[in-house]
Amino acid sequence: xxNIIPVLAVTAALIALWYAAVVPxxxxxxxxxxxxxxxxLTLPALIADTxxxxxxxxxxxxxxxQELWNSTVVEEMTGRxxxxxxxxxxxxxxxxxxxxxxxxxxxGFAIGSGLGIALAVGIVHNRAMDASVMPWAIASQxxxxxxxxxxxxxxxxxxxxxxxxPKAIIxxxxxxxxxxxxxxxxxRAPDAMQLDLMKTYSASGPQVFSKLRWPSAxxxxxxxxxxxxxxxxxxxxxxxxxxxxxAGLGARLLSGSYYGQTxxxxxxxxxxxxxxxxxxxxxxxIQRATLxxxxxxx
Amino acid sequence: xxxxxxxxxxxxxxxxxxxxxxxxxxxxLKDVSxxxxxxxxxxxxxxxxxxxxxxxxxxxxxxxxTGGEITVNGMSPDAxxxxxxxxxxxxxxxxxxxxxxAGNVKLPLEIMGFSHAEQQARVEKVLELVExxxxxxxxxxxxxxxxxQRASIARALAFDADILLxxxxxxxxxxxxxxxxxxxxxxxxxxxxxxxxxxxHSIPEAVYLSTKIVVMSPRPGRITDIIDSPLPRERPLDIRxxxxxxxxxxxxxxxxxxxxxxx
Numbered sequence: 375x376x377n378i379i380p381v382l383a384v385t386a387a388l389i390a391l392w393y394a395a396v397v398p399x400x401x402x403x404x405x406x407x408x409x410x411x412x413x414x415l416t417l418p419a420l421i422a423d424t425x426x427x428x429x430x431x432x433x434x435x436x437x438x439x440q441e442l443w444n445s446t447v448v449e450e451m452t453g454r455x456x457x458x459x460x461x462x463x464x465x466x467x468x469x470x471x472x473x474x475x476x477x478x479x480x481x482g483f484a485i486g487s488g489l490g491i492a493l494a495v496g497i498v499h500n501r502a503m504d505a506s507v508m509p510w511a512i513a514s515q516x517x518x519x520x521x522x523x524x525x526x527x528x529x530x531x532x533x534x535x536x537x538x539x540p541k542a543i544i545x546x547x548x549x550x551x552x553x554x555x556x557x558x559x560x561x562r563a564p565d566a567m568q569l570d571l572m573k574t575y576s577a578s579g580p581q582v583f584s585k586l587r588w589p590s591a592x593x594x595x596x597x598x599x600x601x602x603x604x605x606x607x608x609x610x611x612x613x614x615x616x617x618x619x620x621a622g623l624g625a626r627l628l629s630g631s632y633y634g635q636t637x638x639x640x641x642x643x644x645x646x647x648x649x650x651x652x653x654x655x656x657x658x659x660i661q662r663a664t665l666x667x668x669x670x671x672x
Numbered sequence: 673x674x675x676x677x678x679x680x681x682x683x684x685x686x687x688x689x690x691x692x693x694x695x696x697x698x699x700x701l702k703d704v705s706x707x708x709x710x711x712x713x714x715x716x717x718x719x720x721x722x723x724x725x726x727x728x729x730x731x732x733x734x735x736x737x738t739g740g741e742i743t744v745n746g747m748s749p750d751a752x753x754x755x756x757x758x759x760x761x762x763x764x765x766x767x768x769x770x771x772x773x774a775g776n777v778k779l780p781l782e783i784m785g786f787s788h789a790e791q792q793a794r795v796e797k798v799l800e801l802v803e804x805x806x807x808x809x810x811x812x813x814x815x816x817x818x819x820x821q822r823a824s825i826a827r828a829l830a831f832d833a834d835i836l837l838x839x840x841x842x843x844x845x846x847x848x849x850x851x852x853x854x855x856x857x858x859x860x861x862x863x864x865x866x867x868x869x870x871x872x873h874s875i876p877e878a879v880y881l882s883t884k885i886v887v888m889s890p891r892p893g894r895i896t897d898i899i900d901s902p903l904p905r906e907r908p909l910d911i912r913x914x915x916x917x918x919x920x921x922x923x924x925x926x927x928x929x930x931x932x933x934x935x
Contacts, residue, residue, distance in 0.1 A: 567762050567763075567764060567766050568766055570734050570760075570762070571760065571762065571766060572783075573733075573734060573753070574732055574734070574753065574758070574759070574760040575756070575779075575780045575783045575784065576753055576754050576756065576783075577783045581783050585779065585782070585783065586768075589768065589770045592770070668769075668770035669769060669770055669771070669772065669811035669813075670769050670770050
């Protein structure tokens with residue numbers, strides 16, 4: 375509990391800074407409007423106006439918070455197409471769009487982590503893979519995802535694969551890499567002495583893996599999964615951008631920018647950030663529980 | 673037919689081992705010949721680089737000799753390792769932090785495919801042997817260094833190999849703990865009648881523990897003296913003040929010094 379005070383202090387400072395920036399960013403528009411209407415703005419009226427515009431350059435924090443609340447709880451509880459009225463999620467709510475993105479993220483994350491672990495196992499156990507796979511894995515991450523995402527979507531679309539899978543593949547593309555790097559390091563964590571000990575038992579390859587390498591790699595696995603799931607979310611959002619997707623947080627960002635709905639953009643951004651933070655936190659909880667059960671409470 | 677009672681458990685003839693390094697070949701072992709009989713406690717003592725650890729590792733099939741012959745239980749080291757002829761204790765306890773003490777001792781038993789009941793029984797037996805019975809469910813970090821090393825000895829004893837190879841097992845521990853562990857090791861040796869190969873830096877430790885002391889010297893790694901200890905098998909700690917003890921220690925020291933004079 376002692377470390378909650380610094381966290382709150384930093385948050386408060388950031389919000390204060392944000393509010394301070396809102397006034398100069400939006401003042402121009404407020405003054406133009408006032409001049410056209412032939413009225414004079416007092417300073418308090420100017421400040422009040424910058425905080426409550428429909429399409430501000432920089433929305434105020436409370437506007438974003440309000441939009442987040444309205445487009446989740448209010449929309450689903452009372453909206454005409456909301457969950458309470460129709461029994462299904464409203465396509466105007468961030469819950470719906472968040473879920474669309476989240477499902478692609480989770481699928482991509484699952485495939486990506488599986489692929490990453492499999493590649494790491496191969497790299498650690500096979501000399502040829504050790505020499506050949508890693509350079510390609512690194513090269514794959516130097517290609518801007520924004521450049522390759524449309525290609526993947528177009529190619530998959532041409533062979534009739536649309537919807538969730540192409541987005542998940544782009545998530546996979548971003549999320550396998552940290553898992554490969556982390557798990558190669560983790561599976562190589564046992565030192566020469568521990569490997570010698572296994573040799574004195576005449577342990578088989580699979581035994582060395584399951585009893586020594588795999589448990590040694592656990593802390594590394596969780597660290598890389600945290601990076602991977604955040605990367606998977608970025609991949610899913612980016613995958614929604616170039617394709618004119620109609621659903622998902624990426625689609626919300628896109629439509630917000632088409633119509634100058636800055637408040638919508640910012641609330642979608644915050645929804646994405648909250649989603650990523652909760653998933654990382656969830657992995658953190660699983661990590662603590664697992665390591666504690668293994669006696670390696672960190 | 674060979675007489676299995678008197679045939680040496682470990683027999684090395686003209687053993688050579690050369691490591692190829694970037695600075696040229698390093699002679700880790702040169703013409704090492706040694707017989708170790710069943711039930712002996714043999715210490716290898718010498719300065720760093722004298723090949724004492726290398727020799728132990730050759731016995732354990734962790735290094736391959738480049739010349740000469742060695743048999744363990746009448747077989748090649750490779751065959752002996754596969755028939756689980758020895759338990760090996762390293763300088764560091766090397767317990768798995770994710771396993772309890774009992775879990776660590778069980779590790780070789782799981783790998784060797786002992787039944788569940790047998791695993792349980794053996795773990796209890798060896799933990800009692802190293803006086804760690806009450807600590808089966810503790811994790812390694814909850815134990816002191818000396819206790820961890822005892823657990824690693826229990827792990828090496830668990831599958832009941834006839835030979836116990838120990839590479840400076842108490843090197844990292846303080847003198848008081850070391851004395852106590854030396855006493856316990858002698859008791860354990862008396863109870864289990866194992867053949868023990870023991871690498872050490874310490875003259876008192878070597879003399880106190882061994883029935884045979886092998887003095888080695890470096891560059892190239894070789895045996896300079898083999899001392900059969902006249903001390904009785906029953907050894908209280910204060911035997912170290914006896915004239916016999918001091919005489920052997922003196923001879924070991926002379927042997928070590930002679931090895932260094934060649935430099």
